[in-house]
Amino acid sequence: MIVDLHAHYHPRAYEQALARFPGPARRAGFSGGTSPVTDDAAHVEARLRMMEDAGVGVQVLSPAAGWAPYAEDEATSIDAARIVNDATAALASRMPDRFKALVSLPLPHADAALREMARGLDELGMAGVNIHCSVLGRPVVDSAFLPVYEELNRRHAVVLFHPTGNGALSPLVNDFGLGGAVGTSLEDTLVAMHLIARRIPSVFPNITFVVPHLGGPIAMLLQRLDNQFSMKSRELPEPPSVTARRFYYDTVGHGSHAALLCAWKAFGAEHLVPGSDFPVLLSYETYRRTFEWIREVGLPGEDVELILEKNAARVLGGA
Secondary structure: OEEEEEEEOOOHHHHHHHHOOOOOOOOOOHHHHOOOOOOOHHHHHHHHHHHHHHOEEEEEEEOOOOOOOOOOOHHHHHHHHHHHHHHHHHHHHHOOOOEEEEEEOOOOOHHHHHHHHHHHHHHOOOOEEEEEOEEOOEEOOOHHHHHHHHHHHHOOOEEEEEOOOOHHHOHHHHOOOOHHHHHHHHHHHHHHHHHHHOOHHHHOOOOEEEEOHHHHHHHHOHHHHHHHOOHHHHOOOOOHHHHHOOOEEEOOOOOOHHHHHHHHHHHOHHHEEOOOOEOHHHHOOOHHHHHHHHHHOOOOHHHHHHHHHHHHHHHHOOO
16 A cells, blocks of 8 residues: 655645635646646545545645745634644544544744644644655754754654745746756755754754655765765764664655665665645646556566555554
8 A cells, every 4th residue: 555645735724724824826826727736525535536546545634835834924824724723633543544634833933833733633633744855945954943853853743844835035036937846955965964954853863864866966966975075074973874864765766767866875765755736736737646656667576565565564663
């Protein structure tokens, strides 16, 4: 059974809550609002049919890029986080054999995030936590967020990161319209490197970190990191390549055999987990194809089985 660790879900009430956030008007969802990403009955039924066709037993649900409940106003952020968590947990509770849910946190408000984490994990029975790769322009390893990591560590929690969709705040990305094509992958690599640079995995060793999209280009950079971001110069407890191999990476790779082979060689099959970015790739391929191509890359059969059938269940444990 495939457990899709990276699938998006945007209940209508949450869309309405985010529409009240300050800033530019939010676009009408994926494919102009036609993709099955909301809690409309027809959308949920379409999602279930696609899961059945793709051999996906369970989707683990969280918000997509640009849909995090992050706002400078604390009350606004808390309200949005509660809405998305209540609605997502409700679907998972209604269909526990098909869906699990990740807690969205009302960042950058650490105390509120701790309260919502406890509510989501303890009261709503959610399976882990979702954090986007930056928080209103601040890195996720900002010292203000250390209490969040302390609690995640105490709970032995699973954390899935996701790009914010801000093009790594670079005009060299955004001014050229490269946010989706390049920016998200840069965010993936940067969040992994921010964790390594601030020694988060060594200080909080009980957290299971999942980085999306095969980790972006980090798989190609491990030796370079060991040379140019060295233990000695950065006072790291181990080479960056060793820490990077402690993370898990989902298989969202737009069907690229080269990207998957690189990640498999860099991280090992044991650290790759199924992901779809649902419904983003539906604009380019069927949901079934999002997993089917992994069997065609030429990896050993036992490694394909680990990636598609075993690793995600192990990462989630008894969740």
